Amino acid sequence: MQGRIIKSLAGFYYVEADGQVFQTRARGNFRKKGQTPYVGDFVDFSAEDNSEGYILKIHDRKNSLVRPPIVNIDQAVVIMSAKEPEFNANLLDRFLVLLEHKFIRPVIYISKLDLLDSIAEMEIIADQYRRIGYDFVLSQKELLPLLKDQVTVFMGQTGVGKSTLLNTIAPELALETGEISDSLGRGRHTTRAVSFYDVYDGKIADTPGFSSLDYEVKTIEDLSEDFPEIRKASHFCKFRSCSHTHEPGCGVKLALEKGDIWQSRYDNYLQFLSEIENRRETYTKTIKRK
Template sequence: MKNDTDQQVYACKAKGIFRHQEIKPLVGDYVQFEIQNDNQGIIYQIKPRKNELYRPRIANVDQVIIITAMADPTFNSYLLNKYLAFIEYKSLKPVIVCTKKDLVQTEDLYQKYFNWYPALGYEVYFISNKKDGKKTWQQFEQLFQNKISVFTGQTGSGKSSTLNTLLQAEIIKTQEISKALGRGKHTTTTSALYELLHGMIADTPGFSTFDLRDYEKSGLARAYHFFNQYASECKFRTCLHLHEPHCKIKALVQENIIPQFFYNDYVRIMQEQ
């Protein structure tokens, strides 16, 4: 069994009993294993998971860091709000990191979109991989202290560049935005864990693979934490906040407490399921 102070990396295979039980080790699992030789071992125990995602396949997540570009590619509120729905549906903590702030020249996007997210109760960071100094990044790094964090986000949002800056190494390849398509080229194809401040950061493939199983519309109607906060004030317990009368969520949209763009994205997500 590996000693807690041992920093050696071992290539391990799982015992055959896991295959018969249809259990597969995941990135993020805590396991017990026996050393077979200098750098190989065999896993004989997988400890209980507090949570797991299916696509990307990862377990024991403390928080999901959503990297979203403020520009280049153009900010897409629907993709961000879909991430938030999926993550909160799974009872995970989302953290929004808005990159490329140096490309935003006016306050219009802040007033239209970005200022709303802190107002709705989300933890939000605004960074630039090219412009921000060391002090800003040191403050940002504290977010990852003693946590397993998953990085995810729209392709071309600066996810790999942000990871490389945090890890102070060109560990993850980056590629420029495809100007013809207005989006980035995929640079991440598998999940991997990297150490930072006694925590672990998981880099995952892009949005197209982010998925939930056992998805239900009734769950989505309460997935957003502020939807869940007010949903009990709807007339109907099964309210989906779409066409039902006396809906508290729709009333809050009319009162501009919940922004119209956020509600429109929610409706679109519900229609696509």
């Protein structure tokens, strides 16, 4: 039979097929091959009446996330809070770079708007990201239609209210929520497992929260590609290998001067570029010492 893994827990994989859910384990040969089934995988499996099934084959994946381990995703709702914790454009751009790199469509959702005296500044931020081409939503009413017919993961910094949002739009999930730690300024990790749920004619997944993100972009070329507005402007650069920092005839710097690229986004690009170069330099020094 063929199906899709919708839940992974304690060594068991729950596979949905033909309107049913089957409890399975992975064959030992997957471990020998260095393969691990993940939630979202399309698999071939065996299932006999009143017995445990076994996963026989994992089909090719269109994308994957390492943290959390989930695959074959259509889109990701990136939840950022307006306050407690404060909105962090740098962290948001890290999420967006990761998702662009993975070919996963981002949807930006802002929580805790009720804690702001005015949402005028947030509306300005929303307009900037919408100009780039991102869905940037400020209410559940805007969010819900975007879930239809999509496999969606919800992700965000710890404490932004991810589980609270999911409990509101899908009360049957009854996900555990945590208080914000005053001393740490972040929420406790509350999500324990990755699972798919059928909600609003699509599938959604709650995923573990985290307070930092290591994106997997390793080259200047990839980083340039993962900022859509920089990717677009780079076609007008004089040099194909332009880093958009100091080169003459840089289409990105021209677009920045014209206001077609937001200064905050460009500043974050420069920071991420510096991190990539520093990692490369550290790696090179380590190799030479060996």
